[in-house]
Amino acid sequence: MKTTDTPPADATPDERPPVTKTTAVPGPLEKPSEGRTLNFFSHGMLILWAFMVVMPLLWAVMTSFKTDRDIFSSPWALPDSLHFENWSRAWTEANMSDYFLNTLIVVGFSLVGTMLLGSMAAYVLARFEFPGNRFIYFLFIGGMSFPIILALVPLFYVMQNLSLLNTLPGLILVYIAYSLPFTVFFMTAFFRTLPTSVAEAAFVDGASHTRTFFQVMLPMAKPGLISISIFNFLGQWNQYLLPTVLNTDEDRKVLTQGLVQLAVSQGYKGDWSGLFAGLVMAMLPVLAAYIIFQRQVVAGLTAGALK
Amino acid sequence: MQHGKYRFIVGFLAAPLAIYILFVIWPFIQSIYYSFTDWSGLSPEFKMVGFANFTRMLDDEVFWKSFQHSVMFVVLLPLVTLTLALFFAFMLNVGGRRRKNAVIAGVRGSSFYKVVYFFPQVLSIAIVALLFQFAYNPNSGAINSALKAVGSALRWLGFDVEMVQPNWLGDPDLALWCVFAVLVWCSVGFFVVLFSAGMASIPKDYYEAALLDGANRITTFFRITLPLLWDTVQSGWAYMGILALGAESFAVVQIMTVGPSGGGPDYSTTILPLYVYQKAFRDGQAAYATTIGVALLIVTLLFVAVVMRLGRRERLEY
Numbered sequence: 001m002k003t004t005d006t007p008p009a010d011a012t013p014d015e016r017p018p019v020t021k022t023t024a025v026p027g028p029l030e031k032p033s034e035g036r037t038l039n040f041f042s043h044g045m046l047i048l049w050a051f052m053v054v055m056p057l058l059w060a061v062m063t064s065f066k067t068d069r070d071i072f073s074s075p076w077a078l079p080d081s082l083h084f085e086n087w088s089r090a091w092t093e094a095n096m097s098d099y100f101l102n103t104l105i106v107v108g109f110s111l112v113g114t115m116l117l118g119s120m121a122a123y124v125l126a127r128f129e130f131p132g133n134r135f136i137y138f139l140f141i142g143g144m145s146f147p148i149i150l151a152l153v154p155l156f157y158v159m160q161n162l163s164l165l166n167t168l169p170g171l172i173l174v175y176i177a178y179s180l181p182f183t184v185f186f187m188t189a190f191f192r193t194l195p196t197s198v199a200e201a202a203f204v205d206g207a208s209h210t211r212t213f214f215q216v217m218l219p220m221a222k223p224g225l226i227s228i229s230i231f232n233f234l235g236q237w238n239q240y241l242l243p244t245v246l247n248t249d250e251d252r253k254v255l256t257q258g259l260v261q262l263a264v265s266q267g268y269k270g271d272w273s274g275l276f277a278g279l280v281m282a283m284l285p286v287l288a289a290y291i292i293f294q295r296q297v298v299a300g301l302t303a304g305a306l307k
Numbered sequence: 308m309q310h311g312k313y314r315f316i317v318g319f320l321a322a323p324l325a326i327y328i329l330f331v332i333w334p335f336i337q338s339i340y341y342s343f344t345d346w347s348g349l350s351p352e353f354k355m356v357g358f359a360n361f362t363r364m365l366d367d368e369v370f371w372k373s374f375q376h377s378v379m380f381v382v383l384l385p386l387v388t389l390t391l392a393l394f395f396a397f398m399l400n401v402g403g404r405r406r407k408n409a410v411i412a413g414v415r416g417s418s419f420y421k422v423v424y425f426f427p428q429v430l431s432i433a434i435v436a437l438l439f440q441f442a443y444n445p446n447s448g449a450i451n452s453a454l455k456a457v458g459s460a461l462r463w464l465g466f467d468v469e470m471v472q473p474n475w476l477g478d479p480d481l482a483l484w485c486v487f488a489v490l491v492w493c494s495v496g497f498f499v500v501l502f503s504a505g506m507a508s509i510p511k512d513y514y515e516a517a518l519l520d521g522a523n524r525i526t527t528f529f530r531i532t533l534p535l536l537w538d539t540v541q542s543g544w545a546y547m548g549i550l551a552l553g554a555e556s557f558a559v560v561q562i563m564t565v566g567p568s569g570g571g572p573d574y575s576t577t578i579l580p581l582y583v584y585q586k587a588f589r590d591g592q593a594a595y596a597t598t599i600g601v602a603l604l605i606v607t608l609l610f611v612a613v614v615m616r617l618g619r620r621e622r623l624e625y
Contacts, residue, residue, distance in 0.1 A: 039414075042398040042414065043398075043414060045394070045395070045398070046395060046398055046399070046414060046420055049391075049395065049424065049495070050420055050423045050424065052492070053423055053424060053426055053427060053492070053496065054423060054426070055449075056438055056439065056442055056449065057426065057438075059442070059449045060438055063441075071447060072446070072447040073447075074452075075447050075448065075449055075452040076449070076452055076453065076456065117322055117323035117326065118323065120319040120320075120322075120323060121319065121320055121323040121324065123319065124315075124316050124319045124320050125320075128312065128315075128316055130312075130313065130316055136320065136324065139327075139332065140327065143327070143331050143332075145545075145549055145607065145608075145611055146335060146604065146607070147552060147553055147580065147600065147603045147604055147607050148553065148554055149553075149554070149557065149580040149583045149584060149600060149603070150335065150338050150583065150597065150600035150601070150603060150604055151331060151334040151335045151338060152334070152584075152587075153334075153338055153341070153348070153583070153587045153593050153596050153597050153600065154333075154334040154337035154338045154341060154593075154597070155330060155334040156348075156587070156588070157348065157593075158329070158330070158333065158334055158337075173326060173330060174330050176326055177326045177327050177329070177330035177331050178330070178331065180323060180326070180327050180331075181327075181331075184323075208311070208315075209311065209312070209315040210315065210318075210319075213319075234429060237431070238430070238431030238432065238433070238434075239431075240431060240432060240433040240554070240558045241554040241557055241558060244561075245584070245588065255431075256431045256433035256434065257433070259433060259434060259437060260433055260437065260562055263437050263440070263562075272441075276441075279434055279437060279438060282431070282434055283430055283434055286429050286430060286431075287426065287429065287430070289429075290425070290426070290429040291422070294422060297429065298421075298425060298500055301428060301497065302497070302500060302501045302504060
């Protein structure tokens with residue numbers, strides 16, 4: 001789990017020797033010339049990639065403060081002054097506030113639902129023997145590798161028949177359903193690693209299974225729950241395919257589809273600065289949260305792949 | 308622990324399983340059934356047509372184009388992304404200048420690089436696609452104007468050059484590669500971080516032994532790092548392939564490329580998931596869409612099988 005605890009090798013070489021102390025290898029083993037060219041080359045590549053990652057993002061931030069005329073005439077120039085009116089225009093006129101609100105509602109409910117239902121199913125599958133256990137487990141796991149788009153065609157009509165199409169509760173249920181495979185997979189593995197003795201003790205003391213789960217097991221599973229919550233939060237916040245197919249009502253659009261819609265409509269109106277303000281507005285909170293909770297975010301997103 | 312066990316199991320499994328079956332499993336089964344019908348999606352009536360959709364698909368030129376592009380994505384995207392990521396991760400962890408007390412060392416500022424490289428991973432693919440759509444804009448996009456600036460700088464220095472100003476997404480020969488590059492751009496960072504974590508858990512003694520035997524960095528990489536990292540590389544490979552056939556590719560193509568709901572110019576960027584979407588929700592041919600979806604399912608399963616087969620190696624314990 002603590003995948004990111006690699007010693008930050010170079011930041012503070014003096015206080016913290018970067019690797020487990022082993023005997024020093026005498027220098028002459030490496031031909032110095034080979035080392036130097038390679039170093040130069042590798043550093044160059046690393047810097048180049050960092051540059052390629054950061055530049056588009058910086059360019060977007062810069063563009064969001066420019067006037068439309070400047071965007072076209074001098075794309076790389078700094079804005080002549082900070083045009084905050086782009087931001088307020090995007091927030092109010094371009095419905096960014098509605099998109100944010102819809103996304104918050106959908107992701108809030110889906111996340112809680114996913115975590116609750118996912119860990120309930122995972123706990124039962126990890127800790128109890130019953131006929132069909134393996135079958136249900138693989139039924140959940142199988143959902144991870146199937147192409148979602150295949151299911152979306154009939155799902156559209158299933159939702160229509162249930163009158164859930166173009167409604168936020170419908171979208172919430174679908175988000176939960178499509179987040180379950182990975183959540184169950186991850187949490188089952190996590191519950192298996194927890195000691196059985198604590199649950200047994202609680203049970204002997206007269207706690208019911210349900211109470212044991214909520215008051216003993218869930219608190220013990222907190223590290224796993226945090227990782228998978230971050231994973232699901234980002235996945236659901238950034239979701240594009242599901243709402244594009246199942247939630248096309250103008251008033252209920254979520255952030256990602258709202259932005260795409262904005263790109264189309266602003267294209268006609270020529271309000272590029274407003275669009276860039278909207279993009280940056282959607283981008284910055286997530287980036288800021290990532291920079292603050294770096295360690296947890298990286299652990300959450302890489303946790304599954306390292307299991 | 309027996310008391311009320313089954314009641315508890317049923318109570319806990321009922322809700323998640325019901326939601327999962329209703330919204331995931333049931334539509335999957337239905338879609339395979341629909342692929343043998345002539346259902347339009349618009350009216351509730353349909354009849355069985357046997358393999359008619361499948362024979363139609365085999366004669367469908369656009370299907371074959373989408374198929375080709377998807378296969379290209381699933382082969383090349385993991386290859387390019389993982390190679391770049393392995394290179395960067397190796398440099399970050401092992402590529403640094405050797406210092407006192409340390410057998411191996413990463414380059415300076417490796418934790419900074421890891422933070423920056425990971426940025427695209429937290430952004431929505433839709434935002435990334437929109438951003439690059441503007442960056443690729445031939446007249447005022449970031450890329451062409453940067454090229455123009457380089458060109459004028461060179462001319463100022465006395466070189467007689469005219470920088471190219473490609474039409475990027477409007478050029479049928481380039482558009483697919485533009486999309487491809489965006490997918491690489493947003494995936495590399497994740498794998499750099501993933502592989503770095505894996506590399507950090509390789510015992511340092513191995514590197515020490517290799518160095519004492521006179522191995523250089525390239526040998527060290529192929530003889531020590533890669534074999535010991537193989538499990539992670541394999542799961543990364545599967546993950547990246549599924550991404551290449553899935554929602555991420557769909558979003559990038561649908562948002563960035565030209566034409567009615569993407570895929571253009573002249574079908575040069577269409578891919579299987581996009582074609583499924585267009586047939587079902589633009590052209591009102593739901594049954595045919597599920598047929599293409601079944602083809603996509605087969606490609607996905609074949610890919611997973613190949614990765615499992617090729618990736619199988621003797622597991623190294625350390």
